[in-house]
């Protein structure tokens with residue numbers, strides 16, 4: 389009788405442990421996978437940014453284009469705003485400049501009346517090709533590598549520095 393009690397007690401303990409282990413596994417594995425998945429996920433791949441049809445950009449007139457890029461690194465999300473100017477020199481020749489002033493990173497604006505990009509912070513001036521021409525900016529506006537595919541314009545991030 390006593391032997392039977394022990395066996396029954398052991399059986400109940402083992403069954404409870406097995407059910408507990410099973411519940412732990414069923415709940416635990418997906419939970420751990422959920423918590424770890426952001427750190428295992430590959431970084432978002434979108435170094436090429438679509439700027440739309442080239443024909444949207446008039447020849448000879450720098451045209452502004454803004455976009456926000458969100459980078460996901462593990463649990464961390466970082467949104468970066470980009471502003472750029474598309475300068476279409478001819479039917480097929482196009483250059484794209486960053487709107488970040490090379491002095492202290494204010495955003496430049498295009499002034500068609502004098503054909504300059506002007507940084508409002510310290511009156512830095514750049515010509516239509518982004519070359520620094522007056523004020524404190526030490527070098528031209530950064531430029532993006534461009535690609536035209538099926539009539540659509542793309543730029544590659546990040547922009548590159550040009551020589552002074």
Ligand code: FES
Nearest residue numbers: 489491492507512
């Ligand atoms: S930040 Fe542009 S001139 Fe100083």
